[in-house]
Structures are given as structure tokens and as C-alpha cells.
Amino acid sequence: MRVLGVDPGLTRCGLGVVEGVAGRPLTMLGVGVVRTPADAELGQRLVAVEQGMERWLDEHRPELVAVERVFSQHNVRTVMGTAQASAVAMLCAARRGIPVALHTPSEVKAAVTGSGRADKAQVGAMVTRLLRLDAPPKPADAADALALAICHIWRAPAQNRLQQAVALHAARSPIPSKGRTA
């Protein structure tokens, strides 16, 4: 299966595409970062993240998008930007009927390094080895996006089929929303 991993952020949103199945060598199809300037209007930064996501979805046609699950225990300013960028990433995927899976940072670290407390260097080193790259992807957000994709491919072979069925069904029958006008 082909998975687009997203390490969400407004300043840097890491994106990485990995293809493969659990138990077989994996292939990296793309890695990069969408950056938005810190001094731009928030709405414009979200539009830039959306445009980046759309470009990557168009180019790589992933079967699933794996996004880092955001917690609010971190820095207040950072977590808001992360939550907002992740919302845009999930929206872009869901609009196309592509299933979205969320993984916590410790799930991702445990999947690729064996330890939920691994540091960025360890994650980068394992991503480099597992995808047979010449050097760790830079910046760390790009490596983290690849790690998310790898984590997803390894963790949930059965769950993926279920998620695809659910997302396809949801895309065919969108949620009715209500509103009234004076």
C-alpha cells in the first residue's frame, strides 16, 4: 500500500510517501516540507498548507494518509498551529475519500526504533536504514513524516482495509449539516 505521512506544522509541515507491505522492504516515493512564513496571516498559512497537500495528493495518489496525533500538553502556541495544520491535512484527504489514520509520536518511535522514547537522531537513522537512503532526510519533520508512513504500514494491515471501506462509504454519503437563515 502507498501511504502519505504528514508531520503537521504551520512553519514546517513534513510530508513523506512510502510504498510497501508489512514484512517486505519499503520504498520511499517522495519526501519534502511545506513551509509557510511565520509573519503571514494565519488564514493564508492554512491556504498554503492546503495547496501543498493538494499537490502531494495529486502527484502521489496515496491510499491512506497517516497524520501525527496532536496533544495539547506541549507549548500552547505551537500546539494550536499543529492542530490547525493537521486539520487541513485531514480535510484534504477526507474530501477525496482517502482514509486518515492518526498515530501518536510514541507509537511512531516505537514502530521504527523499538522504543517509544527514541530521539530524533535515532528515528532519522532508522528511517534512513529502512528506506535504504544515502543520508537521513532533512529537516527532521521530513524524516518524521516518513516514519509515520512506515509506522502505519507496519502496524495495521487488517485495520487498513476496514478504514478504506469506512472512508469510501463516508465519501459517498456525506454528513448532512444544518443551518437556517433569517
Place this chain on the structure above:
Amino acid sequence: MRVLGVDPGLTRCGLGVVEGVAGRPLTMLGVGVVRTPADAELGQRLVAVEQGMERWLDEHRPELVAVERVFSQHNVRTVMGTAQASAVAMLCAARRGIPVALHTPSEVKAAVTGSGRADKAQVGAMVTRLLRLDAPPKPADAADALALAICHIWRAPAQNRLQQAVALHAARSPIPSKGRTA
């Protein structure tokens, strides 16, 4: 000026459109709520919020969208949904070149009741009076959305012209975003 106020939320996203200028009687043009089911996939809920926002922007053509500024001091689960719904609301506005303004809950309460610590009932009562309605809009999220729009119209007549110029300029020259592919 015509302002769409948004009280962001995934379960209930309040929307209210108010037209007027500071110092003159205000007119309510629409009020409502976009609801998404708590048991739906997060991506699908964000798509439903986007569809609701698009419908309201199409119908009411606001000159500005005023969104409640989200803080992460509240309940962890709630604040994430609020941040995500607000991201979708800001994205929809910015994509159309409509300026987005953020106001804190206490700014809104202070603007419509005179006290930053007013309760929901007070805000509802003042919204009812200021817009000359027969009864307070229900649910509270809908009244809060109207209060946001009123707050914006009253607070920043000079600032609005600046925001419109900035948003128009940004919409004409989108932020370049980077990415590379293997």
C-alpha cells in the same frame, strides 16, 4: 459592513451574519449551527464544517469573517476540535480573499455586555436586544457567533480597512510553498 461570526466547534459550529457600522443599529442577516456527529470520522467532520462554511459564504458574501480565538487552557479534547474547526473556517475565508479577524471570548463579552466575565445568558440577552430579536438565538453557539460579529463591527472600524487590503493582497500573491519529490 457585513461580518460572518464563527463560534468554532466540531459538534456545533455557530454561525451568524450581522450587517452594520459602529454607532448605528445593527441588522441580523442569518444565524445557525453546523453540526457534525461525534461518532463520525474526524476527517469527515471537518469536511462537513467546510461544506457548511462554503454554503454560508456563498449565501451571505461577508466582507470579513470573525472567528473566536482558541486557547489551549480548556479541556484537552474540546480544544483540539475547536482549533481544528476554526482552522477550516479560516481556510474557507482566506481561500476567497476574505479577511479573517480573531477575537478572544473576553473581548466579545466585554464588547456586547460591558464585562469580559459575562455569562452565556447575559451575552444572549444583549445579542437579542442589540439585534432587536424576539428571543435569544439558540443554541448558545449561535448567539456567540452573532456576538463575535457585533464585537468586530464595534471594535475595529479603522483596522477593518487595513485587514481587507492585506487579505486582498495576499489572495493575489499566494505564499510559495516548497516540496521535493524523490
